[in-house]
Amino acid sequence: MTSRLLLISPAVGPALREARFYDGSSSIDEAGTARARAAAGGLPEASRVVLSPGARCRATAEALGLRGVTAPELAPLDAGRWRGRTLAEAVATEGEAMARWLADPEYAAPGGESVREVCARVGRWLESLPDGRTLAVAEPEVVRAAVVHALRLPAGAFWRLDAAPLTATELSGRTGRWNLRLGRPLGGE
Template sequence: MTSRLVLVPPAIGPALREARFYDGSSSIDEAAAARAASVALPEAARVVLSPGARCRDTAEALGLRGAVAAELAPLDAGRWRGRTPAEVGAAEGEAVARWLADPEYAAPGGESVRDVCARVGRWLESVPDGRTVAVVEPEVVRAAVVHALGLPLGTFWRLDVAPLTATELSGRAGRWNLRLGRPLADA
């Protein structure tokens, strides 16, 4: 049998709209919840979620109940959590530039792109047969795609992930096919 994984980034909320480093507490707004409630997803054998309020709230608006998977946490921005890139750049410009350019470099107190790709990759290789829907942060979608396709880590920041889209991986451990960013159908 084949594993089918549908990765759905959360609906937009204030932190995402402001491009803040996510701290796990920011939720989605009423308009975003209404948008999420208006779309349909395929039936799934299992649902998993990134930890954090906006993934839980998006899943609820989509009518999904699932288990939180710690391995699907977003990239940990360490002491930059809750701040905008402009705020961090003004105070720590060299560190931000290095973090964006070097997949091995971790944000102070956080993790590197290599770390998040490895963590999400380990989880991806354990996805069981059948369809799994995962409501996950955009960084998790990027990490899964980088791992599944064996892309260079430097491509991580070059993958755009729009809210409430479906990125689909099908296959099995070590051999994945990709379908990118399909808009979710209206319910």
Template sequence: MTSRLVLVSPAIGPALREARFYDGSSSVDVAGAARARAAVGALPEGARVVLSPGARCRDTAEALGLRGVAAAELAPLDAGRWRGRTLAEVGAAEAEALARWLADPEYAAPGGESVRQVCARVGRWLESVPEGRTVALVEPEVVRAAVIHALSLPAGTFWRLDVAPLTATELSGRAGRWNLRLGRALGGE
């Protein structure tokens, strides 16, 4: 039997609008929650539901009418001491470290994890997805990591994959072979 996984990125919120490194506490905003409520019914019924830990994914799931369990393996990329700061703030204070982190998938954010580490973590989870349907409400970097693992892409492509808010990226497969359907907007947009 085939595993069918729908990776749903959360609705937009202040952290995303401000290009802020996510710290897990920022939620969706009023407009994002309204868009998610408008998309109720756009996902497969009867699917197992898992979530990235954090307010944004939890709030998006709630607005979509979904109940799920948080999975630590689906946590967003840990930005270490940059958590909660904007990209501009980090760029101004630590330009060389930020440039290296964005260019080198082996380089971990200070006190955080590297792109390669998040890809490996999410890849291990992906290989444990059971047969049947699963919906995962996950941060954009988790979607990127899953796609990289599923298609055996180089980790250096991580920052070249854009994941829009409230979109579904679908993976289906068995025996370690995955097929990809990219970024369907929820609610038929």
């Protein structure tokens, strides 16, 4: 059998608009909610629905009409002491650490985790998926990590992948062999 995974990135909210490191509490805004509601009818049937634990993924799922279970493995990349700060604030106070974190997939954010760690965590979850279709509303960095793992890309490719708000990235296959279809708008063909 084949596992099919549809990763849905959350709708837009204040943290994304402000280029703020996500702290798990910021939700989506009215425009994001409206876009998610408009896309709700275009989702395929799924055997299971799972959610990243953050507020914006839960709110996006609700606006899409989805009920699911939270998967801690799908938590966003832990930015440590930068959580809740804007990118500009972190660069201004810890520019050297920020540059190293963005350049070296082994380097953990101060008090947080490295890109390699989030890719490994998400990869373990991906390889544990049962057969059938899974819908996951997941943070953009979780989508990136899943693609890095599925395609066996170097962890350094993580920052070169974008997961736009309310897009679907599809992985299908089985353990060790995945195919990718990425970035289609929700509700699209």
